[in-house]
Amino acid sequence: MASLRTRTRPGTSTSAARRRRTPRAASTARDWKLVTFTGVGLLGLLLVHMIGHHFVVGEVGGLRNYDQVLDYIAHPVIFTIESFFLLFVTVHAMLGVRSVLLDLDPAPAWRRAIDVGAVVLGLGTLAYGYFLIGTLASRA
Amino acid sequence: MRRDGEATDGPGLPTRGARDVRGPVLKKGVGVTPTAWVDPRGRALGSFAFSVNRITALGLVFYLYLHLGVLSMLLRGEQAWNDFVRLATTTVFLSLDVLLIFGLLYHGLNGLRVALVGTGIAPDRQKALWWAGGVIGTVALAYSAFHILVGEG
Amino acid sequence: MSASEVATTADGPNPPERDAGPAPAGGEVTDTRTFRVFRWKRGGADDSHMETYGGVPIGPRTTVLEALRWIQLHLDRSLILRHSCFHASCGTCGLRVNGREVLGCVTFAHDLGTVITVEPIANVPVLADLVVDMTEFYERYPDGWTQLRTSGFLPDAETPGGIDGYERYEDCIECGLCLSACPIASTSEGYFGPAALAAAQRLLEEPRGGVDAREILDQADDPLGAWRCHAIFECTEACPSGVRPAERIMSLRGALVGGSLRPIHREPSEP
Numbered sequence: 001m002a003s004l005r006t007r008t009r010p011g012t013s014t015s016a017a018r019r020r021r022t023p024r025a026a027s028t029a030r031d032w033k034l035v036t037f038t039g040v041g042l043l044g045l046l047l048v049h050m051i052g053h054h055f056v057v058g059e060v061g062g063l064r065n066y067d068q069v070l071d072y073i074a075h076p077v078i079f080t081i082e083s084f085f086l087l088f089v090t091v092h093a094m095l096g097v098r099s100v101l102l103d104l105d106p107a108p109a110w111r112r113a114i115d116v117g118a119v120v121l122g123l124g125t126l127a128y129g130y131f132l133i134g135t136l137a138s139r140a
Numbered sequence: 141m142r143r144d145g146e147a148t149d150g151p152g153l154p155t156r157g158a159r160d161v162r163g164p165v166l167k168k169g170v171g172v173t174p175t176a177w178v179d180p181r182g183r184a185l186g187s188f189a190f191s192v193n194r195i196t197a198l199g200l201v202f203y204l205y206l207h208l209g210v211l212s213m214l215l216r217g218e219q220a221w222n223d224f225v226r227l228a229t230t231t232v233f234l235s236l237d238v239l240l241i242f243g244l245l246y247h248g249l250n251g252l253r254v255a256l257v258g259t260g261i262a263p264d265r266q267k268a269l270w271w272a273g274g275v276i277g278t279v280a281l282a283y284s285a286f287h288i289l290v291g292e293g
Numbered sequence: 294m295s296a297s298e299v300a301t302t303a304d305g306p307n308p309p310e311r312d313a314g315p316a317p318a319g320g321e322v323t324d325t326r327t328f329r330v331f332r333w334k335r336g337g338a339d340d341s342h343m344e345t346y347g348g349v350p351i352g353p354r355t356t357v358l359e360a361l362r363w364i365q366l367h368l369d370r371s372l373i374l375r376h377s378c379f380h381a382s383c384g385t386c387g388l389r390v391n392g393r394e395v396l397g398c399v400t401f402a403h404d405l406g407t408v409i410t411v412e413p414i415a416n417v418p419v420l421a422d423l424v425v426d427m428t429e430f431y432e433r434y435p436d437g438w439t440q441l442r443t444s445g446f447l448p449d450a451e452t453p454g455g456i457d458g459y460e461r462y463e464d465c466i467e468c469g470l471c472l473s474a475c476p477i478a479s480t481s482e483g484y485f486g487p488a489a490l491a492a493a494q495r496l497l498e499e500p501r502g503g504v505d506a507r508e509i510l511d512q513a514d515d516p517l518g519a520w521r522c523h524a525i526f527e528c529t530e531a532c533p534s535g536v537r538p539a540e541r542i543m544s545l546r547g548a549l550v551g552g553s554l555r556p557i558h559r560e561p562s563e564p
Contacts (some may be wrong), residue, residue: 028516029549036259038250046244065225066218093201100194103523105480129208136214158336163419163426166331166389166412167479186526186539187476254524259548260555264540266526 031095038092045085052078073133074140086129094122185245189270193250203240211280241284249273322350326402328364331412332422341419343410344369351402357411358386358397361423373422381533384468388423391510394470394531414473416466416482429482430469434489435512464534465491471538474531477523484521485513487528487538488553494541510548519545 052072072078098118108115143160213220227233253269256262279292325348333341346364358376365372377383377397386397389412391405402409417425471487472478478486493513496504513519519542526539540557548554 029514029520032258032520032546033550036255039248040255043248043252046248066214066221069214069221089204093204096197097201100198103477103480125204125208132208132211132215136211161335163335163421164333164341165418166415168415168476173422183527184529186524190476190523190525257543258524259547259550260544260552262538263543263547263555264557266524266539 031099033097035092035095038088039093041088042085042092045081045088048081052081070140072137074137079133079137080081083130086126086133090122090125090129094118094125097121134140146268185270186269189250189253189266192246193254196247200247203243231289235287238281238285241288242281245277245280245284249277298411310524314468317326321352321353323405326351326360326405326445327408328360329408329410330361330364330423331419332372333419334373334421353401353403355402356398356545357388357395357400357402357405357409358407360402361397361411373420375422375424378458384466384470384533387468387470387473388412389414389504391561394474396468396470396533399533416472416475416478417469427467427469430467430472430486430488433472433484433486434492435485435515435518455474463538466534468533470526470531470533474527475524476527477521479516481521483517485515487522488543490519490522490545491536491538491541494545494554494557497545497548498556510545513545514530514549519549 073082095118098114101114102111210224213224250270250273253266253273256269257266324409327345327347328349329343329345331341332344346368349364349368351360358374358379362376363376374386374397376386376398378385381396381399382395388395388397390397391410394414397411410508411423413419413423413425417427417429420426450495465488467488469488471491475484475487478484490513493509495519496509497506500506515521520544522539524539524543528538531542532538537557544555544557
């Protein structure tokens, strides 16, 4: 097997070559870059999110009562940070869930369903999340 | 003597048709193939790191929706939120917060390791990065646990 | 695949010999081991099973391959295995022993417990018993990749780093252990696999013979290529030759996202 030789291919293709020719949904360079970018971004945003909630706001114990939370989210800087946090975490989570599901080696029809499902769930999450923080900020 | 069809080359030998059959492909995993990524048998640090990364990932996705659900209580008004906060500051809930911090720290630090390795910045330093993340994560987790359970308790 | 258990007994079709002789190699017999060996023969129903061979004599330096040869010679003539060089150069005797990918010829049986489980490598089809069909291993290499070629001395080859610089991909003995160890290959038969991607990185790291770097990168930039890897590094753990396929895939990714191709060297401690 370790002989140095020119590779020859048998006349009939076996599963690896056959399956490779089948269009497949899988993670691409773009997906990987997006996961990495949002992941590294989340590290920074999460740090701000946690420190803001638990160490800065309120003398002891961070955000606690109703008015504190509303005042906090209504601050323009915090609102912007939380908006980006929601976007980054949703994109990162949906790409991650998709990757986990694709590793189950689903049939092509299921792969398509997984892609569509991740987009729909992601958009739904974003829509509800922005509705939530928008509504809360308006109540402050 | 060779013959066509189902003939064999000798007593006890498989038929020609049987010789063309693709043999069984052994797979790793507990029971079914897709579990290969979480099968710890005979595996090294990289598999452990990956498995825990995935388990924390699934846990954090669950928490994302739990978090959105909890924040929805704010929509119901001041009383509903303050009642929830009273429940959330019991020791049991605070312990779950420590578990959450573990998940965030592990997934975040291991994610940073994978990003550094996978972008070719440190392609051959995966073990050192895992242990470095482990030290940073342990210190941060200990501090967080103290802050949550003792500092606020 | 599940495999039922069958023990070879004195009344069975391949009765063990009572006076089986000395240890296969490594001097005096100091101990015995029980081997559980995967068995499958084509030509019938899927009758794969684990067969147990007890009382296999071993010495301190008896290898798994030597013990299997002893079983073949003294207990069961029908056991099929494959080997060639006996010194980790040919990659022919790749096996999974107690779940880990190893070369049978350089793995001592003494330290593996009293019951040693031997299976063929994973993710490629079994031909019979412990022998696999490597065709699919090679078919994972994309079309047109010329990593496997006739050895030759090229007039334009340069060795700026001396001969040590060449002690890398040439170390690949194509044993398939990396592919067997890869959890992703288990769920993705179209995945190029660690060996093929390591070969691509090797070609880019030391281009010679008119290699088109852009073409190699384009081919590796595939959902089933460098991006299918989950950076689990089991291939590197399994590799008996220090090729470090996972590190090479990560290096490829670095080049694919616009960085430079980082060279990957052998671990200094490796033999």
